[in-house]
Amino acid sequence: MRDMTLSDVAAVCAIEQQVQPHPWTLGNFSDALRSGYRCLVDESQHEILSYAVLMPLIDEAELLTIAVAPSWQRKGLGSLMLRALLDGAREKKLRKIFLEVRVSNLAAIVLYRAAGFVEIGRRRGYYQTADGREDALLMACELTGDARG
Helix, strand or coil: CEECCHHHHHHHHHHHHHHCCCCCCHHHHHHHHHCCCEEEEEEECCEEEEEEEEEEECCEEEEEEEEECHHHCCCCHHHHHHHHHHHHHHHCCCCEEEEEEECCCHHHHHHHHHCCCEEEEEEEEEEEECCEEEEEEEEEEECCCCCCC
16 A cells, blocks of 8 residues: 555546546546545556545545455455555544445445444435436544544
């Protein structure tokens, strides 16, 4: 796990295009880096396997995006990336992380719950889909310093 750099953005964006229905652009990732957001990548033999972007807000943060390359999914990399973000947030003395997730993204919801996130609300019709709109679950994780979140 390491900090994302501008030279990683093209590879990250290629993964994003494969895994997100409404992907971020090169500009979105570049802007996140320039804004000082916590941007991480995990790589093996110079290939980006996963990435995440966390936006700090005083003593809290919002997980803006996290993804694993399709050929590396279901191997625990999402969990490792999420754990690295949570550990880094604790080191920075952040007290809570928020996120939004599509209600249909059951794998992500399971991942977030296992890391200590709990549902705190719902945004009706938040995400666009091919058939219309889909709700987002709002989730939060208290960063108390214990192993679960």
